[in-house]
Amino acid sequence: MIFLWSILVLVLIVVGLALLLTVAESVLVNYGICTIDVNAGEKSLEIEGGQSLLSGLIESKIFIPSACGGQGTCGFCKIEVLDGGGPILPTETPYISRGERRDGVRLACQVKIREDIKVKIPEDLLNVKLFNATVKSTTPMTSNIKEIRFSLVEPAEISSRVGQYVQIQAPSPDGPVFRAYSISSAVYETNEVELVVRLIDGGIGSTYLHNLEVGDPVEFTGPYGDFIFDEDPETELICVGGGAGMAPMKNIIKSMYKEQPDRTCWLFFGCRSKDDIFYLEMYEEMAKQHPNFHVVYGLSDPQPEDNWEGETGFIHLSLDKMIEADGTKRQAFLCGPPPMIDAVTRVLQAKGLADEEIFYDEF
Amino acid sequence: MSDVSPWAILIAAIFTSNLLLTNFLGMCSFLACSRQVGTSLGLGTAVIFVMVCTTAINWCIYTYALIPLKIDHLWFIIAIAVIAAFVQFVEMFVERFSPKLYHALGIFLPLITVNCAILGASLLMITRNYGFVQSVAFGFGGGLGWLLAIVLIAGLRQKMTYSDVPQPFKGVAIVMIITGIMAMIFMGFAGMVKI
Numbered sequence: 042m043i044f045l046w047s048i049l050v051l052v053l054i055v056v057g058l059a060l061l062l063t064v065a066e067s068v069l070v071n072y073g074i075c076t077i078d079v080n081a082g083e084k085s086l087e088i089e090g091g092q093s094l095l096s097g098l099i100e101s102k103i104f105i106p107s108a109c110g111g112q113g114t115c116g117f118c119k120i121e122v123l124d125g126g127g128p129i130l131p132t133e134t135p136y137i138s139r140g141e142r143r144d145g146v147r148l149a150c151q152v153k154i155r156e157d158i159k160v161k162i163p164e165d166l167l168n169v170k171l172f173n174a175t176v177k178s179t180t181p182m183t184s185n186i187k188e189i190r191f192s193l194v195e196p197a198e199i200s201s202r203v204g205q206y207v208q209i210q211a212p213s214p215d216g217p218v219f220r221a222y223s224i225s226s227a228v229y230e231t232n233e234v235e236l237v238v239r240l241i242d243g244g245i246g247s248t249y250l251h252n253l254e255v256g257d258p259v260e261f262t263g264p265y266g267d268f269i270f271d272e273d274p275e276t277e278l279i280c281v282g283g284g285a286g287m288a289p290m291k292n293i294i295k296s297m298y299k300e301q302p303d304r305t306c307w308l309f310f311g312c313r314s315k316d317d318i319f320y321l322e323m324y325e326e327m328a329k330q331h332p333n334f335h336v337v338y339g340l341s342d343p344q345p346e347d348n349w350e351g352e353t354g355f356i357h358l359s360l361d362k363m364i365e366a367d368g369t370k371r372q373a374f375l376c377g378p379p380p381m382i383d384a385v386t387r388v389l390q391a392k393g394l395a396d397e398e399i400f401y402d403e404f
Numbered sequence: 405m406s407d408v409s410p411w412a413i414l415i416a417a418i419f420t421s422n423l424l425l426t427n428f429l430g431m432c433s434f435l436a437c438s439r440q441v442g443t444s445l446g447l448g449t450a451v452i453f454v455m456v457c458t459t460a461i462n463w464c465i466y467t468y469a470l471i472p473l474k475i476d477h478l479w480f481i482i483a484i485a486v487i488a489a490f491v492q493f494v495e496m497f498v499e500r501f502s503p504k505l506y507h508a509l510g511i512f513l514p515l516i517t518v519n520c521a522i523l524g525a526s527l528l529m530i531t532r533n534y535g536f537v538q539s540v541a542f543g544f545g546g547g548l549g550w551l552l553a554i555v556l557i558a559g560l561r562q563k564m565t566y567s568d569v570p571q572p573f574k575g576v577a578i579v580m581i582i583t584g585i586m587a588m589i590f591m592g593f594a595g596m597v598k599i
Contacts, residue, residue, distance in 0.1 A: 047475045054465070054482055058489035065493055069500040131443075 078159045079103070079167075088154060094126070095149035103162065104169040104262040106208060110218040111150035117221070118149040121161035126152045169262055170196060172207075176257045177233065182319035185240040186285055187251055188225070190233055191259055198231045199263070203270040203296050204289050204374065204400070207234060207263030211249035220246025223376065223402065224264065225288035227295035234261070239285035268400050270297075271372040278306040279364065281356060281385050283377030287320060289402060293374060294324075298331055305333040307364065311356030311381060314340055315347035337363065357384040366392045375401040406533045408598070410541035413534070416597040417545025423521045424553040425587040427528075430521030434554055434583075435576060437515070444558035447512045448551025452544065454494065454516050455525050458487050459543030462526040463536055483526045491517045521550050557583060 072090025077097065079086065088097040095111055095118050098104075109115035116136035122145050129137065133148045152158075174191035181187050193199060201224060208219040226235035238250045253259065270293070271278075278297065280290040290308060297304060312318060324336040339352035339359045352359040373389050375382050382401045389399055423429045430451070437447045462483050470476045495513045499506045516522060525546045529539040560582055569578050 043474060046473045047478055050469060050473060050475055051478055051482065054469075055485055058485060062489055062492055062496075065496055069496045 072155050075154050076157045077101075077154070078157070079162055081159070081161075090154045090156075092154060093150050094120075094122070094147075094152040094154055094158065094160070097154050098149060098162075102171065103167065104171065104208070105149050105162070105166060106169075106221065106265040107150060107219055108208070108221040109150075110213075110220075113148055113151050116148065119146050120149050120166075121145050122147045122152055123159040123161060125156045125158035127155065165267070166265075169265060170199075171260060171262050172196060172199065172234075174234065174259050174261070176253045176255050176259060178255060179253060182237065183317050186317075186319065187238050187240070188235060189238055189250055189253060190226070190235040191261075193232050193234065194258075199234060200231065201228050201264035202266070202268070203228055203293050204268035205264035205266035206289075207236075207261045208265065209236075209246060209250065210260045210262070211246045213245045218245055219262070221265070222246070222250075223288040223292065225291045227292060227299065229296065229299055234263075237285050237288035237291070268374070271398075273370070274301050274304050275370060277369050277371045278304065279309070279360075279371055279373040279389070280307065281309045281311075281360065281373065281375045281377070281381075283311045283356065283381045284317070286376035286378075286402070289374065289376050291320065294327070294334070298327065298334070302331055303333055304331075305335075306331075307335045308337065309356050309360050309385075310336075310338045311341060311359075311377070312338070313342045314344045315349055335363075355384065356381065357388045360385060361388045361391075364388075364392050368393060371398060373399045375399065377403075379403045406535070406538060408538065410537050412597045413538050414541045414545040414548075417542050418549040418552060419590065419593040420595070420597050422549040422553060422590055423524055423528075423546045424550050425583070425590045427521075427524060428587075429524040430519045430550055433515050433519050434550075434557070435579060437512070438554050438558040438561055438579070441555060441558045441562060444554040445551070447515065448547070448554050450512045450516055451519060451521065451550050452547030454487070454491060454513075455522055455547035455550075456540060456543040457494075458483075458490055458522055459525055459529055459539045459546075460536070461490065462486055463529060463534075463539040466530055467536075479530065480527070484523055487522055487526070488517050521546065553586070556586065 070091050074087050075090045077086040077088055077094075078084075086097075086101045088101060093111060095105055095107060105120060106117040107115065108117050111118075113132045119136070119141070126145075126147055129142060129147065130151050133151050136148060137146055172193055173195045174193045177190045177192045179187055179189045204223075206221050206223045208221050210217045210219055222236045222238060224234055225237045226233055236250070238247050240251045241247045278293070280293060282290045287310060290310070294306060294308060297306065308324060318338060321336070321338055324334075328334045328336050337352055337359055339354060339356045340347070340349050341353070341355050343349040343353050371392075371394055373394055375385050382403050386399055386401065390396075417423070421427070424431070424434055433447060438444050465482060465486065466476070466479060470479060470482070491513055498513070525543050529542050534542055557579065561579065564578065573581065
């Protein structure tokens with residue numbers, strides 16, 4: 042008898058609590074339809090209230106970048122909220138500077154739609170599209186890095202700038218999530234997009250991408266990114282990549298040499314041992330065609346069986362050795378883990394590069 | 405039923421048997437959210453509110469449902485289910501009717517669901533045989549004591565930013581040591597009130 046009562050009471054209480062919460066949710070969290078005004082009347086969207094501004098905008102086909110999936114940890118989804126967003130939240134303050142705060146910049150994923158909202162979204166982001174594509178090829182580069190190429194289906198062409206990225210939609214138990222990946226194919230390859238993806242243990246995006254097979258459909262949004270490439274042929278380009286940070290370098294170098302075959306460019310690539318090296322032959326081939334292209338691969342932990350005769354040690358040391366502080370105009374693009382970015386930035390500053398000439402992408 | 409006056413329980417819960425410093429309950433949020441006085445004050449206030457309400461609700465459920473049906477072995481699981489649901493409800497309610505308070509407490513409310521001090525208060529009031537008023541007094545005092553402890557440590561941690569902590573003790577280690585010393589100081593109140 043006591044068992045029966047136990048189960049009955051437990052079920053009753055749990056069901057009661059669940060019912061109470063469901064009723065409370067439908068009564069309390071019902072904001073009706075709210076109007077979102079984009080760029081002072083340029084667009085007017087009718088969105089169901091109660092959700093975050095980010096998901097509301099994505100629902101209306103305005104693809105604001107977001108790498109963390111709306112958790113407020115990446116700080117990518119910054120937009121200007123001019124009216125109706127409520128006060129700034131403690132979850133946003135770490136990502137928003139004082140100046141941005143004055144302009145009303147908010148993280149779209151943290152703003153909840155409770156009333157009519159007026160926002161300002163950069164023109165660039167309004168041009169972002171949702172692409173349907175299929176996997177054209179997947180090529181393992183190292184034990185955990187894969188090169189994955191997509192052919193675009195709808196729309197069939199992408200017009201991107203140098204150094205931009207896309208956001209892949211990956212399925213997860215809590216619904217689709219978006220993960221940002223740099224485009225590694227050149228900008229003139231307009232009907233294909235290639236990514237270089239490193240498998241991360243337990244990573245939703247990288248696991249999904251690594252398990253894709255040729256012919257599988259994928260969806261992504263893009264292009265995003267505000268890297269401004271210096272077109273001046275006299276400016277030396279310095280690219281520094283580590284691990285999967287190779288992707289934007291390939292995009293930049295290939296796109297640039299199509300237009301400016303004689304431009305000076307240094308590529309520094311740091312990894313642990315010979316097993317982590319990839320694309321080296323391709324770059325050496327390019328270096329033969331473009332005499333001003335210098336390729337430096339550095340191994341931080343070369344194994345005895347590697348027979349490596351190139352650079353050893355961390356990559357910023359090789360950079361320090363090879364780049365002269367001679368006042369040449371330079372632009373640098375870095376992509377890799379934060380400690381590498383920090384070390385390389387310090388070396389570049391010592392070589393006379395100003396902060397606005399150093400672009401980086403940490404992961 | 406215990407015959408201690410609710411006032412004594414209130415004072416005892418704040419000082420002599422502080423949930424945090426004598427029972428070491430709620431340590432996780434205590435360590436994580438005690439970097440700044442402002443934040444810890446917000447969290448502490450939310451803890452007081454939730455603790456008072458959940459001790460009241462849980463006492464009623466225990467006394468009027470579990471005891472008559474002789475199924476008090478279900479007590480733990482029901483207590484935690486009630487706490488979780490209540491916190492969810494409060495979050496929705498506050499968000500709707502007081503956006504200001506929501507923004508002050510908002511991000512702390514979900515944290516409280518997993519704060520063991522809340523569950524501890526509900527369990528202790530039953531082991532100590534408190535009546536309704538005593539339970540609520542215990543919930544209020546327990547919350548207030550928790551707030552006191554976290555605000556004190558946050559103040560110390562803020563000051564500590566400028567002190568020369570030996571390398572091996574930096575971070576959580578020194579906070580644990582300070583918590584220990586603070587607990588010993590609170591032990592000085594022991595015996596003042598008996599509960």
